Amino acid sequence: MMADSLAASENSGPLIELKAVTRRYGSGTAEVTALQGIDVRIEQGDFVAVMGPSGSGKSTCMNILGCLDTPSSGRYRFKGVDVGGLSRDQRALLRRHYLGFVFQGFNLLNRTSALENVELPLIYRGTGARERRQRAGQALAAVGLAGWETHTPAELSGGQQQRVAIARAIVTDPFVLFADEPTGNLDSARSREIMDLLTVFNKDRGLTVVMVTHDPVMAAYARRVIRFRDGYIENEGGREADHVS
Amino acid sequence: MFLETILIALREIRRNVMRSSLTILGIVIGVAAVITMVTVGDGATRQVANEISSLGSNLIDIYPGQSFRGPGGTRSAASKFKIADAEAIEREISGLAGVAPVNGRSAQAIRGNDNWSTLITGSTNAYLKVRNWTLADGRPFNDDELRAGSAVCIIGDTLRKQFFGGQDPLGTVIRLEKISCRIIGVLKPKGQSGFGSDQDDFVLLPLRTVQRRLAGNTDVNSISVSVLDGVSTEKAKADIERLLRQRRQVGEDEEDDFHVRDMQEIVQTLTGTTRLLTTLLGAVAAVSLLVGGIGIMNIMLVSVTERTREIGIRLAIGAMEKQVLMQFLIEAVVLSCFGGIIGILLGIAASAAGAGALKVPFILNVGIIVVSFLFSAGVGVVFGYFPARKAALLDPIEALRHE
Ligand SMILES: Nc1ncnc2c1ncn2[C@@H]1O[C@H](COP(=O)(O)OP(=O)(O)OP(=O)(O)O)[C@@H](O)[C@H]1O
Ligand SMILES: [Mg+2]
Numbered sequence: 001m002m003a004d005s006l007a008a009s010e011n012s013g014p015l016i017e018l019k020a021v022t023r024r025y026g027s028g029t030a031e032v033t034a035l036q037g038i039d040v041r042i043e044q045g046d047f048v049a050v051m052g053p054s055g056s057g058k059s060t061c062m063n064i065l066g067c068l069d070t071p072s073s074g075r076y077r078f079k080g081v082d083v084g085g086l087s088r089d090q091r092a093l094l095r096r097h098y099l100g101f102v103f104q105g106f107n108l109l110n111r112t113s114a115l116e117n118v119e120l121p122l123i124y125r126g127t128g129a130r131e132r133r134q135r136a137g138q139a140l141a142a143v144g145l146a147g148w149e150t151h152t153p154a155e156l157s158g159g160q161q162q163r164v165a166i167a168r169a170i171v172t173d174p175f176v177l178f179a180d181e182p183t184g185n186l187d188s189a190r191s192r193e194i195m196d197l198l199t200v201f202n203k204d205r206g207l208t209v210v211m212v213t214h215d216p217v218m219a220a221y222a223r224r225v226i227r228f229r230d231g232y233i234e235n236e237g238g239r240e241a242d243h244v245s
Numbered sequence: 246m247f248l249e250t251i252l253i254a255l256r257e258i259r260r261n262v263m264r265s266s267l268t269i270l271g272i273v274i275g276v277a278a279v280i281t282m283v284t285v286g287d288g289a290t291r292q293v294a295n296e297i298s299s300l301g302s303n304l305i306d307i308y309p310g311q312s313f314r315g316p317g318g319t320r321s322a323a324s325k326f327k328i329a330d331a332e333a334i335e336r337e338i339s340g341l342a343g344v345a346p347v348n349g350r351s352a353q354a355i356r357g358n359d360n361w362s363t364l365i366t367g368s369t370n371a372y373l374k375v376r377n378w379t380l381a382d383g384r385p386f387n388d389d390e391l392r393a394g395s396a397v398c399i400i401g402d403t404l405r406k407q408f409f410g411g412q413d414p415l416g417t418v419i420r421l422e423k424i425s426c427r428i429i430g431v432l433k434p435k436g437q438s439g440f441g442s443d444q445d446d447f448v449l450l451p452l453r454t455v456q457r458r459l460a461g462n463t464d465v466n467s468i469s470v471s472v473l474d475g476v477s478t479e480k481a482k483a484d485i486e487r488l489l490r491q492r493r494q495v496g497e498d499e500e501d502d503f504h505v506r507d508m509q510e511i512v513q514t515l516t517g518t519t520r521l522l523t524t525l526l527g528a529v530a531a532v533s534l535l536v537g538g539i540g541i542m543n544i545m546l547v548s549v550t551e552r553t554r555e556i557g558i559r560l561a562i563g564a565m566e567k568q569v570l571m572q573f574l575i576e577a578v579v580l581s582c583f584g585g586i587i588g589i590l591l592g593i594a595a596s597a598a599g600a601g602a603l604k605v606p607f608i609l610n611v612g613i614i615v616v617s618f619l620f621s622a623g624v625g626v627v628f629g630y631f632p633a634r635k636a637a638l639l640d641p642i643e644a645l646r647h648e
Contacts, residue, residue, distance in 0.1 A: 063642050066561075068561060068641050068642050069642055088566065089565045089566055089567075092560065092563050092564065092565045092566070093563065093565070095561065095562065095563045096562065096563020096564075097563070101561055101562065103561075103645060107554065107557075107558050107645060108558075109555055109558065110555075111260045111261075112256075112260070116256075120558075120559070120562060121562045121563060123249050123253065124559075124562065124563050124564050124565075124568065125563070126249070168562070
């Protein structure tokens with residue numbers, strides 16, 4: 001039902017639109033305003049890097065964009081649909097069908113094979129076992145992990161684990177991939193591999209990628225950079241490389 | 246989708262064998278305890294009933310004097326019965342299988358240097374029938390012996406073992422107090438009675454022999470009557486009471502000066518007692534099952550905390566509240582059912598062993614097995630719900646950040 005309404009609004013406006021979004025934590029004297037009223041637009045097929053100092057509100061913004069959290073005020077439209085008006089379960093459905101997540105800490109299920117980890121979102125979608133296995137296998141192959149299906153996270157390197165996490169995020173063919181510091185735990189060679197993968201998915205599949213990073217080298221893979229400072233968006237620019245010198 | 250949730254739950258259980266087995270331990274023990282208690286208890290009840298019916302089916306005992314329970318009069322105060330009373334009962338009351346007048350007393354039995362204190366029962370051949378005795382060897386009394394009060398006896402199995410071991414006692418003469426008595430029959434053993442006394446430890450003599458040669462009177466201490474199958478014991482009892490009141494000239498508004506005791510009554514009292522005990526033990530065991538349920542809740546709660554990150558991942562990638570709830574609930578139910586099944590098997594084994602050790606019949610009560618299985622499933626639902634709800638309501642962001 002919601003899938004239909006989202007599909008119908010395919011061509012109306014940007015994929016993601018934040019208007020005057022604020023997010024406050026706590027109350028009274030302990031109140032912290034993590035987002036002070038930000039506007040963000042992300043078009044379909046974009047590759048956005050989110051940068052900024054620690055505590056500037058990047059993760060808060062990502063959580064809202066990823067429909068894991070809701071704004072304290074302001075408006076978030078995803079494909080024209082007002083996310084603020086959705087229930088917890090409706091947002092879960094939105095995540096299930098349109099969004100993919102890659103987290104900094106990999107966040108794979110322990111004692112669970114790579115294939116089963118990748119299958120997980122499909123299980124919640126109700127995909128049949130046979131199709132699930134096939135698609136999970138393809139996703140693992142797409143991140144270069146063909147042959148590693150039966151390995152558990154404990155038997156995989158950090159880079160491999162993050163690639164399993166990416167496979168899990170893209171196995172449902174989402175509109176957007178949200179990645180909060182996906183290379184934070186990896187060395188630079190491994191990080192570049194991950195970035196290459198994201199670039200490939202962005203280019204070949206038209207997957208919209210929104211990624212938080214502290215590393216200008218990683219941000220350089222993106223088409224544009226959103227900079228946060230103290231809950232505001234400092235500037236919106238083109239490639240990070242343009243602003244380095 | 247429901248099936249998938251079950252599969253997820255099963256997979257989680259399999260991944261954590263240690264945690265799972267700890268979780269179900271309480272249920273296993275609880276169910277096993279309930280089944281063992283109830284099964285062994287049922288066996289004991291059946292045992293008591295069997296033993297009492299071996300005393301003589303449809304047995305009615307009549308004693309002079311008022312009931313033990315009754316107020317006032319003591320048994321010795323009332324006049325004893327006479328043979329005529331027994332004969333009157335036999336003659337005038339229909340539906341009786343046998344009427345045996347009894348005059349018994351304890352006495353020393355002597356053979357050579359062997360000496361044994363036993364019970365002497367003076368009665369007729371009807372006694373054998375009424376009390377369900379069968380001859381292992383020899384013959385019952387003949388009419389001449391009964392009429393004349395001859396010195397012949399039929400011995401129980403205990404005396405045979407005491408005095409003769411493997412030898413043939415038939416024809417041998419033993420001393421019973423003042424009289425020398427020829428053994429004409431040997432009874433088949435019955436074993437311990439439900440009251441713990443040795444039923445086989447007695448010697449049967451013709452009533453006249455006991456009256457004349459040992460007691461020196463013509464009294465009948467009690468009358469044992471057995472009712473034909475299909476005839477109401479209640480009715481026979483009432484008939485006997487009416488007849489005896491008349492014969493003993495008990496006034497309209499006077500209490501009976503005799504007491505008619507019905508075996509059925511005793512069976513009911515005794516089996517009732519064991520049944521109550523079974524229920525009590527079962528209830529205690531059921532409490533332990535409940536404690537097992539709390540154990541499940543405890544470990545499920547710990548497991549929710551331990552698996553916070555997993556739950557966060559599931560929620561983030563699109564699991565709905567009710568799916569997480571179902572997953573944990575199904576895990577709890579599958580675990581407790583599993584515990585129930587293991588408990589049932591263990592309980593059956595334990596009660597078979599227990600029944601063997603206590604020498605009571607092993608009667609499997611299917612009802613209690615079904616009930617304890619359903620109960621353990623119910624325990625899973627009830628005690629799994631709270632932790633499952635806790636998991637389902639977790640905030641995915643917080644949960645993901647959880648270490
Ligand atoms: N759950 C929370 N409760 C209270 N305050 C919070 C919570 N989450 C974030 N904050 C506050 O909001 C502000 C923004 O936090 P956020 O996590 O968005 O920063 P960030 O840019 O992601 O930083 P980092 O680069 O360290 O990850 C911080 O001041 C933080 O203390
Ligand atoms: Mg952050």
